[in-house]
Each structure stands twice: as structure tokens, then as C-alpha cells.
Amino acid sequence: MKQKADVLQGTLALMVLKTLDVLGPQHGYGIARRIEQISGDLLAVNQGTLYPVLLKLEQEGAIASEWGASENNRKARFYRLTREGRKQLQVETQDWQQTAAIIARFFEAKAGDLS
């Protein structure tokens, strides 16, 4: 149970980083929308769970935040990727692709391939 949440949080963090990388500075709602759009309903996450992840990333120095005005002139907190975050994103993207490739090969493997 707990482990599942950890995995989710890890992937969520990666999604946040990628979103900020693609879209540039965004507020929390924007990030949530983007993740939702891309993943469709596959990832039915409570939007609120995003904020602890944002906090953790900020504490790690991967993202930074400051107050700014949203598109309809409301006060909002904008998050942006730091240099460190970009590096982290690269590393994690690679890791993820590697893992995904390994898992994919595993699932493709047939009994015959293993003998």
C-alpha cells in the first residue's frame, strides 16, 4: 500500500519536471491540468496530492517558486525548473527509459527465449 504510493509519487515528480520543462513556469493548477490532459483518465489522481510533491521537489532544489499573476490576473504561485532540476530530469528520463525498455523486453519474452 505504502509502496504503491511511493511509486506514484516518484512518477508524479517526474511528470511535474517534464511538464515544467515543456511548458516553462506554471502554477500548481496548470501543472495538474497538463498532467491530466496527457495521461487522460489513466492517472486518476487527486489533484491535491500534487502539492506535497511540489514541496519535496522544491526542497531538493529541482524547482523554484515565486508569487506571480495568473493569466486572469489572480495571485498565484509559479513553479519553474532550476538547472539542477533539468539535470535531474535528464537522469531520471534516462533511468525511466531504461527501466521501461527492460520491463518491455521482459513482457515480450516468450518461454522459448529463456531456455
Added chain:
Amino acid sequence: MKSLRRFLLRLFNLVSRRTQDERLREEIEEHIALQTEENLRAGLSPSEARRQAMLKFGGVEVMKQDYRAQRGLPFIENLLGDLRNAGRTIRRMPGLAAVIIVSLAIGIGANTTIFSWIQMILFQPLPGVSGASNFLLVELRTETGGYPGASWPEYRALQTQVPALRDIVASQMVPFNVGEKGQTERTFGQLVSGNYFSALGLKPAIGRFIRPEEAERPGTEPVIVISYDYWQTRFGGAPRAVGQKLRVNDRDLIVIGVAPKEFQGTMLPLKFELWVPATLTPALLGGARDLEDRSARGFSLIGMLRPGATLAEAQAELSTAMRQLARDYPAASAGIGGEILAFWEAPRGPQRMLISGLAVLQGVMLLLLLAVCGNTANLMLARGSTRQREMAVRVALGAGRWRIVSLVLSENMLLALLGASLGAAIAVWGTTALRVAPMIGAFPILFQTKVDGLTLAFAILLGAACGLIFSAAPAIHLARLDPQDGLRSSSNTPPRSRARKILIGVEVGLAMVVLIAAALFLQSFRSARQTDPRFGPEGVLLAAYDLSGRNPNEAAERQFAARLLDRLRSLPDVEAAAIATNVPLDLHGIPRRSFTVQGRVRTEPGQDRAISNTVTPGYFKVMRISLLEGTDFAEMGDRAAPAEAIVNEEFVRRYLNGADAIGRRIQTRAGSFAIIGVARNSVYDAFGEPAQPAIYFSYRDVPWDQGEIHLRTRSGNETALTSEARAVLRDLDPMLPLYDVRTFSQHIERNLYLRRIPARMFAVLGPLLLGLAAIGIYAVVSYAVARRTKEIGVRLTFGATSGRVVLQIIRENLGAITWGTAIGWLLALVISLHAFPNGPLSLSVFVGVPALLLSVAALACWIPARRASRIDPMAALRHE
């Protein structure tokens, strides 16, 4: 790095929690507002739009909790919570908390005070010298295990032949007579090698220090360095003191500089005022040949390891150098080796005395603190058990074992640290109180102890250790608690009494050891006041003179003493006068001399030894020691009489089996002496000592260059003689000061001083410990009884008398107490036999103290037991 940064941020967030909460709230609001707008655009009604937004966001509270856990450090937050809770708990039990805190504070305070002294010896053996702990003692060692010190020629050889040691410095303690004719004052100084100040790395307060070339050849520049205190008191701290002349041992020396404020010389705890190049020795000490004489071993050597060199290298080089010296100068150096030792390993001198005394004291005090911990553990255990229900509720509500342990631990740690802080305050007071120790004996002593960071750390460490010790039992007990049991009626569960009983036993045993030690100390101290010294100290004035600065020969010494005695005896108020080399009941003890006596054949290996004192005729009259047989010594001027000795009764009993002593011969290294008299036994080293054999020699036969003048007054007011005695000495030799003038009673008081400190300490600690033990036993028994109220009620209902109930409760508890007492008693007995192998075993202490302890313990059991037995059986049965 990343995790460290995160940790620091989280730590910071602990403080700025409020603004952080505000930020999160705003962000959430913003998020939901944006989502609501979006929903409105999608065509939902305003209320539905907001509702959907909220749903999508999810559980705000859950998220907030998650967020907070991310943000701060839950561990520390819990700890702070625990501490707040502990503070509340302690406030709810002010009496118990006060007992615990005060008893801990006294234990920790006493330990810290003693530690500050030990720490001084370990880390600041040379006050005023930075990095003093890097210095090592270089001690010469004879084949028989003696440490004689080094001669100047040996020092010069070692200086070059032990390259592993940088800058070996030499110093020798010398009493100087300072001042103009007729008003000289005895002041202690050190004769030092030329590199003394530079090697110690000292900076002069003003002026300069002795240059190496000034201590190169005899007869070099007559210079002197004075201490800061001396500068302040004698020169008023004026800068022009530098360059002025100071008359020392009848020679003019030029003050070239002032030592830094804290520096007191290199022989802790003695305080020196003057430093003179060693090469001035012949000039200052009447032509003394110390600089050439290889057997005049008066110098102490210290040195620092050269960077990169090891102790083993230095030791090896020293041994080689000493072997070479033994080959080159077999007459003086044969069989003499060398050792390199740390300051705290000092094999001789005042340092040695100090260290051994402190080690014993610290041991006793740690034992005491352990007993206090035992007592506190007991109290906490008893209290902890009454909190079973509270803890059970906590466990039932989901608190983990570690949370319970940390709760108990934080309570106890808070108590322990409060005790430690109070203890540190006591230590600050204690070190300053003990620092103002007066001059002990004839030597000026200064302890520059202070409570510094290390000492404080020691106090806190002790406090934390105590906290851990007395937390362990209650914490384990409560953490193991089954919530179901705890929540059920408590009187059903049988009390877990084993741990408590063991604790009581241990505590009582420790109390036993400390109480017996206290009683023995007090007893020896009181006996000092009450025992008859078997001589008459009342009405006697003591004063010392010292001719060593003159380097006189025997004839001059004998003649001086004779003239001095004649003049003193002619004073109208003097009933009798005498000179002796030693005064009984001196702090330093009276030396023992080996001898052989005609008519005794020693069967076991080794040598016979007896107390030896060299006195002038008239000594026994002044001291009121009666001569049982024979006569007093021949007059000082008598050249015809043979060398004489007088022995005491114990000497005759022990070495001559009571046979007639008169006329027998005693042989010592100084020559052969005929016994001409037998004196009554008297006290020599300490009140209450067993009778010791003693030999008195005559000043006429064995003159000395120093002596203690004994004057018995006619009028009964011995202090009135002081000025007359001074005048007499000034008349005889205007450069010679009369020093250490005191009445015999003052002399005795002063030498009891060192004993008085531990005696006072024990006088306070003994009763305190007894009180603590009583409180501990009382608390535990009343707790145990309270838990058995129902059982007692049943017993009473079935016809048990209250007397029987009381007896049973006392019997149950007294078992462990008796065991503890017995073990403690045995331990104390072993220690006492080990510490004083020849001393008499004090029956009153070894019977009285256990009796007292057991009756106090029985009383502490009886009170709660009696209260329990008085209970109305019906009330007891209804009790929970």
C-alpha cells in the same frame, strides 16, 4: 548534499510553520478557484462548479498532513511535543521532582567539582601555558624505584642527547630570602634553565624573559623574573618595576620582566613568585656546587615531543643517554635510568599527592551518584506503574512502543538535565569555594580550577547518563505493557515487583558503602579533636628558619642553633625553647629512617624503620613528653659526649622486646648512636594512629641547615612571643627571615584542613543519602501496598489482625533490603581493609551504620504498611 539541504530546510520550516501554512492555504484556494472558473466555462452552475472542483482536488486535510510531514521533521516535532508534555507532567509532581532534581544536582555537582580538578591536572597541568598537555615529565629512576630528580650536568647531557624531545627545560624549587637586611621575607622561586620561558611559549606581561645566554655559564648577568602577583603587590603593578633591583639572598638582582598573569611555575599546585637563571645557584646559595655536582639531583625536567616523534622514540633515546651517563660517570649515575611520563603520572612531589587523593574522591562520588540514580529509578518505576492506565490508553489510541519509550525518556531526561544544570551551578560555587584554600604547610598553593566548557560538558554527560540509567527500567516496563491489561482494573494484576526489589537492594547496598565511608571519615576527623596527642601543644609557638641559602657547613649550623637557643632561652617570657627538624602532625608526615639496633636480629627480609626527628636538648621539656628512663641530650656545646639517641616506648617494645634499652647502640647511615633515654609514646603523623616506634637524634650530633623553633611560653599567650623571636633572629642574622610562625594549635588546625574538606562533604552527603534511601523505600512500599489494597482487605475480612498484615508487608520488603545491606557491608569491609591494612577496624561504624540503615529502612516500610492495615475492609473490597 541534497538530503542535507533538505534537512536544513525542514529544520528551518519548523520555525516558520505559520507562514508556510498560510502559503499552502492560498495555493489551495487559488487552485480551486481556477478549477471552478474552468467548470463554469464548461457550463456548470456556480455552486456545482465549486463542488466539482473540491471533489477533484481531493481530501484537503489528508493532503495537508502529508504536506506537513514533508515539510517539517516529524521526529523533532514529536520530541518537542514530548518535552512540553514532560514539562506538564513534572509540574504536576512538584515534590517528587524536587527530590529528584536536588539529589541529582548534589551528586552531579560534587562529581563535577572534583572533575574540574582532575581536568586541570590532565589538560592544564601548567596554568598559563597554552598546550600544556603536550609537555611530558622526564624523570630519572633509580634501581630501587625511587625518583630522585636530575642533576644539572645530567640535564645538560639530556638536552642534546634526546632529540625526540624539543627543548627540555629544568627547574628547581628554592626558598629565597627577599628584601633588605632586617626585613627579609621568605619567598618561593624556581631556578630555571635558560630556555625555560621560550620553551613554555610564554609572553611576558611586561619586560622580557631570561635569555639562553644568561643561563649558560655561572656568574652571568644577575637577572630575575617576577610573577604577576608579586609585581602587583610589591611593585604596585608599575611598569618601571622592570630594571629595578631586588635583594635576593643578600644579592642584588635586576628585575627584567613579569610573567603572565596565570603562570604559577611548573610544579602544580605550588605557586612560585620568582624565577632566576639556574647558573646563579652558586652566587645565591652560598657557593653551592649544584651546577657541577652530579649527585645533587634537585632539578625537575619537562619537555615536549618534537613534531613527528613518538613517545617510544623519546623513551628509547632517554634510556640510551642514561646508559651512556652511567658508563661515563659510574660514581653518580650507575643504575639510574629514565622515564618519560605524562603529568598525571607524576611519580613524586605535590602532583602525585594531589592526583591520588582526587582519584579516590571521584570514585566515591561516582558511587554516590549511582546510588542517587538507583533511588530515582525506584521512584520513577513506582510512579510509572501508577501511570499504566494512561500509557495503556495511549497504546490503545495507536501510540507505538517507541513513542511510549520516548515519552518516558523525555520526561526523565528533562529531570536529569534540570538536575545537571543545578549541579553545574553547584560546581561553579564549589570550585570557587575550594579555590580559596589557604596556604597549606609552609608552601604557597594555588588551584586555578574553573568550570569551563569541558567541565560543563562533563556535568551534562553525567546528567544524560543518569537520565538513561533511571529511565531504562520504567521505559521497558511501560513499553511492554499490554493495553488490555492496563485498561482493566489495575488491582487484578499482580505487581511486577522483582525489578523494584533488586533496585531497592542495589540502592541500599550503595548507600551502605557510602555511609560507612562517611562514618569512617567523620570518626577519624572527630577522633582528631578528641584524642590526647600525648604531648602538650597548648602554649607553644612554632617558627621556622632556613640557612640553606648560606650553604653552611655542619659546624656553622650547630653553632647557629646553639646561639639561637641561648638567646631565646634568655627571653623573660620563655619557659623552655628547643629546635627540631620536624613537627608532629605535619601534613607531609615525619620521615622514617632505616636502622639496625644492637640486640635485634631481623628474621624477615627488608629493614627496620622508625620515625626519626632530630631535636635539641630541651625538646622533651617544651613538648611535655616525659622521659621514662635515662636523661635528655647533652648540651649543644658539649664536645665530649658520644653521639646520642633517645627512643620511645614502642621502639623498646617492638624492637627490643621490652628489654633494657639504655646503652645499646643504633646504627644508621649517619653513624652510630648510643641510646641514652626512653621517651613516652606520642602522636606523630595523625591522631588516633597506632603507636609508632620513633628515634630522636640530637642536633648536636646531626646538625641541619633548617629548623623549627619551639617556644613554650610562661604566660600562656604564645603569640606574644612572635615579635621577640623575630628580633632575636634579626639580631643574629639580619638577612634571615623567620617564617611560618604559628601556634602549635594553629599548626594542628591547618593540617586538619585537608581532612576537613572530605569530612564536611560526607557530613552533608551521608544523611542526604540516608534520607534518599528512606524516600525511595517509602515510595516503593507505599505503591506496592496501594496496589494490594484489595488483597489486604480480603485478609482483614478473613480475620487477619492488622499487626500480622504490617509484619508481612515489612518482611516481604525487608528481604531485598537486608541482602543489599549485607553486600554493601561486605564491600565496605573489603575496601576499608584494603585502604587501611593496618588500621583498627572500627566496630562502632561497622555495626552502627547497618543498624541505623536497617532501622530507617524498616521505618520506611512500616509507615505505609501500617496505613494499609488500618483500612476499613469493606472500603478495601470496594476499591476498584
